Amino acid sequence: YMISTITYYFKLDKQFVRKSKSSFYCNIVISVLFFLVGYFMTFYTNIKGGNATTISYIPVLILVIVYIAFSVIQGKIGISYEDEGKVEKNKKLKIEPLIFLVILTLITAAVLFFNVIQIHISALAYTDNVVLTGYKLLTSYKDLSGGFQALAFVLFAFLFTSGILLVLSIVSFFAKYKDYYKVIKLSAIANVVFLLLIGLFGIYFKIAQKINEEHIKSLLEFYHLQFMDDYEYKVSSQSIYVFLASFLVFIIMVIRGQFNYKEEVTVLSSSENVSTNNEIKPLEPAPQFDFDACPAFTELDSKLEAFEADLEARRAQLFENLTLPNLVRFVVDYARECRLHLSYSLEDIATFVAGLGASRLTILQGMSGTGKTSLPKIFAEAIMGNCEVVEVESSWRDKNELLGYYNEFSKCFTPKKFTQCLYKARLNSEVPTFIVLDEMNLSRIEYYFSDFLSLMEHEEHLRHIKLLNVKLYRTINQEQHSYYGLTDGHTIDIPTNVWFIGTANRDESTFEISDKVYDRAQTMNFNKRAPKIHSFSEPLAQRFVPYERIASLYKEAKESYTFEAEDNKIIQKVEKLLAPYNISFGNRILKQMEEFVKIYCACFGDKSAVEKDAVEKILLSKVVAKLEYKIVENKEALAIEFDKLGLTACSAFVRKLNED
Numbered sequence: 001y002m003i004s005t006i007t008y009y010f011k012l013d014k015q016f017v018r019k020s021k022s023s024f025y026c027n028i029v030i031s032v033l034f035f036l037v038g039y040f041m042t043f044y045t046n047i048k049g050g051n052a053t054t055i056s057y058i059p060v061l062i063l064v065i066v067y068i069a070f071s072v073i074q075g076k077i078g079i080s081y082e083d084e085g086k087v088e089k090n091k092k093l094k095i096e097p098l099i100f101l102v103i104l105t106l107i108t109a110a111v112l113f114f115n116v117i118q119i120h121i122s123a124l125a126y127t128d129n130v131v132l133t134g135y136k137l138l139t140s141y142k143d144l145s146g147g148f149q150a151l152a153f154v155l156f157a158f159l160f161t162s163g164i165l166l167v168l169s170i171v172s173f174f175a176k177y178k179d180y181y182k183v184i185k186l187s188a189i190a191n192v193v194f195l196l197l198i199g200l201f202g203i204y205f206k207i208a209q210k211i212n213e214e215h216i217k218s219l220l221e222f223y224h225l226q227f228m229d230d231y232e233y234k235v236s237s238q239s240i241y242v243f244l245a246s247f248l249v250f251i252i253m254v255i256r257g258q259f260n261y262k263e264e265v266t267v268l269s270s271s272e273n274v275s276t277n278n279e280i281k282p283l284e285p286a287p288q289f290d291f292d293a294c295p296a297f298t299e300l301d302s303k304l305e306a307f308e309a310d311l312e313a314r315r316a317q318l319f320e321n322l323t324l325p326n327l328v329r330f331v332v333d334y335a336r337e338c339r340l341h342l343s344y345s346l347e348d349i350a351t352f353v354a355g356l357g358a359s360r361l362t363i364l365q366g367m368s369g370t371g372k373t374s375l376p377k378i379f380a381e382a383i384m385g386n387c388e389v390v391e392v393e394s395s396w397r398d399k400n401e402l403l404g405y406y407n408e409f410s411k412c413f414t415p416k417k418f419t420q421c422l423y424k425a426r427l428n429s430e431v432p433t434f435i436v437l438d439e440m441n442l443s444r445i446e447y448y449f450s451d452f453l454s455l456m457e458h459e460e461h462l463r464h465i466k467l468l469n470v471k472l473y474r475t476i477n478q479e480q481h482s483y484y485g486l487t488d489g490h491t492i493d494i495p496t497n498v499w500f501i502g503t504a505n506r507d508e509s510t511f512e513i514s515d516k517v518y519d520r521a522q523t524m525n526f527n528k529r530a531p532k533i534h535s536f537s538e539p540l541a542q543r544f545v546p547y548e549r550i551a552s553l554y555k556e557a558k559e560s561y562t563f564e565a566e567d568n569k570i571i572q573k574v575e576k577l578l579a580p581y582n583i584s585f586g587n588r589i590l591k592q593m594e595e596f597v598k599i600y601c602a603c604f605g606d607k608s609a610v611e612k613d614a615v616e617k618i619l620l621s622k623v624v625a626k627l628e629y630k631i632v633e634n635k636e637a638l639a640i641e642f643d644k645l646g647l648t649a650c651s652a653f654v655r656k657l658n659e660d
Contacts, residue, residue: 001026002023031059031060034056034059035056035057035059038056038057039057042054043141043153046141047142049142067167068170068171072174093173093176097180097181098169098170100252100253101184104187104188104191104246105165107191107242107246108159108191108246110245111195111242112138114241115131115133115239116155116202116238117131118130118237119216119233119234121225121232121233122232122234123228126231130220130225137151137152138152138155138156145218154197161194162190165187165190168183181258181478184258185258188253189250192243192246192247195242195243198239199239199240199242199244202236202238202240203237290475290477292475293411293472294412294413294472295412297420297423297483297486300424301427304427315544315546317541318546322545322549324602324603325602327383327553327603328346328603328604330382331349331379331383332349333540335382337537338378340374340378342374342378343371346603347613348524349379350600350604351600351617352524353599353600353603354522354603354614355522355596356499357557357595357599358522358592358595358596358599359592360498361452361453361517361522362521362522362523362524363502363504363513363523364523365524365525365526366505366527367527368505370526370527370528373436375524376434381542382540382543383542383544383545384431384542384545385431385432385434385545386432386433387433387434388417388421388434388435388436389436389438390417390418390436390437391438391439392438392440392442396447397443397448398447398448399448399449399451401448402418403415403416403418403467404416404419406468406470418437419467421433421435422435423486423492425495425497429495430497430548431546431547432497432499433497433499434501435500436501437500437502437503439504439505439510441505441510441511441513442510442511443511445517446517451465453520461496463494464492464493465492466491467486469490470489470490472490473489496551497547502521519588519589520588522592522621523625524621525621556602557601558595558598560602561597563601563611565593566590568615570612570616571615571619574623574645574647574650577641578624578627581632583626585622589622592618593615593618593622597615600613601614612646616649616650620650620653624654627657632654632657635657636655639652639655642654
């Protein structure tokens with residue numbers, strides 16, 4: 001190992017420091033094992049009647065001295081290790097905790113000079129005392145009975161461990177390790193526990209004097225005294241006083257805060273970071289993290305000031321005189337004049353807008369290259385919203401593929417892109433956000449998106465997803481701080497400003513979308529290529545539409561327009577037409593129909609002119625489309641019935657059924 005380490009030095013490799021430290025630990029472990037083997041062999045030989053000694057402790061003592069010197073040099077020159085969090089060079093650590101620990105260790109060592117067992121013998125005028133100190137126990141254990149030999153071994157183990165912990169604490173202080181205070185805390189607790197156990201042994205021996213009579217006899221024989229039945233023997237122990245002294249020191253350390261040393265860094269707590277109106281405040285000057293359970297969330301939290309500045313810039317371009325008709329017209333014009341010159345009709349954008357108002361999930365399906373992904377992108381661009389595209393993979397089999405994974409070994413959570421998009425939307429609650437699941441039916445949607453399908457049934461303020469079963473925190477100077485976008489350290493609330501947009505191709509490489517998904521989503525079909533734009537002018541400026549203004553437009557449309565789907569004659573007749581094919585719809589679809597029609601009509605401002613078109617669009621996407629999975633023997637007769645109702649798009653759909 002030493003030769004290998006030296007080669008790193010001559011190669012001028014940056015790994016030399018870490019390699020040399022590992023080599024140092026290797027030598028210490030070998031020397032400690034060498035000493036323990038020597039001690040165990042000596043102990044075993046002596047209790048078997050032999051007479052053995054050992055000097056195997058000498059290498060340990062030498063290495064301890066060298067190690068302390070090494071740590072002093074390390075602290076002076078500020079040697080750093082890439083994967084070991086050291087405090088900054090020249091930062092001063094408080095020596096007071098180390099002084100307390102030295103006192104505790106000395107108290108632990110004092111058990112050698114106190115009476116572990118004391119027997120007071122009295123009979124008439126005769127009195128005598130038999131005393132067994134810790135030192136006597138360690139040096140004369142071979143002449144005592146088995147119980148005292150076991151106690152001697154335990155006492156040695158305690159003292160040896162206490163000494164090792166003291167050395168580690170001294171090294172941590174001189175080397176300026178960030179875990180210095182943790183080492184101090186562990187060492188202090190260990191010393192107090194050791195002395196408690198020794199003290200309890202003395203108390204037990206006193207209480208169970210009759211039970212331990214054989215041990216008393218062996219102790220008397222060790223001092224060449226004979227056990228007499230008519231003598232009175234009183235057993236006592238001073239070891240509990242040693243424990244009380246150590247416990248007093250420990251209490252003083254707790255009161256003086258020696259285990260919870262805080263750096264003078266101003267960090268907002270989670271309750272301070274999130275105000276009552278869900279406005280998230282930024283972190284104060286960048287702290288040094290002791291541990292970060294999710295660096296991806298921390299990176300987003302660190303951008304809060306940038307998000308706020310970006311929001312102010314968007315507010316400067318606010319959409320004035322915003323109405324649904326104005327919004328639809330603006331998006332159509334913006335798409336036409338943009339760099340891509342996209343062609344969408346007023347009906348296309350109105351259908352998309354109405355779908356957003358009726359459901360949080362929209363599915364854009366049809367042929368590849370017809371502008372499915374471009375629609376949410378250009379819409380978000382026009383209104384200065386955010387559009388995040390998440391590419392669905394065919395290997396996705398459960399929600400972890402969508403949300404992320406928790407590593408039990410490193411105690412870290414790695415969020416997937418989808419989760420980071422949700423988190424970002426949570427930090428930008430005023431900005432409309434589209435999360436686009438591109439090619440969402442490459443894998444079965446129910447496999448990875450089932451939790452979100454269920455959430456669609458809840459009220460908006462009750463929609464939240466639990467990411468994992470443990471709480472995530474970042475630790476700054478030994479204090480735990482929550483991530484701003486999480487609730488209870490493990491749950492993310494689904495922001496109200498988020499819509500999920502799924503694009504779906506329909507070919508042999510994809511899965512069919514089930515009724516469970518269709519029932520909860522609004523669907524738009526892209527079955528033909530949009531016409532090419534030949535006449536266009538300069539690009540239009542973007543206009544910011546805050547989420548609250550969109551929500552208020554939807555609310556106003558739903559309250560201003562009256563439409564009862566259950567009483568609509570066309571819907572009633574279509575339901576009767578499709579009854580022989582076991583196609584019907586429940587209250588969920590009925591509610592979506594009503595909201596879609598109201599918002600679609602509001603996009604044109606003239607209910608009478610477009611209500612029938614709105615009804616046909618929603619019937620075709622939510623109800624009539626289910627005929628695709630049914631056997632229709634007389635398509636023409638059914639198409640004629642749709643023609644009689646004036647539903648030409650529905651009749652055209654029926655005539656195309658199973659043409660291939």
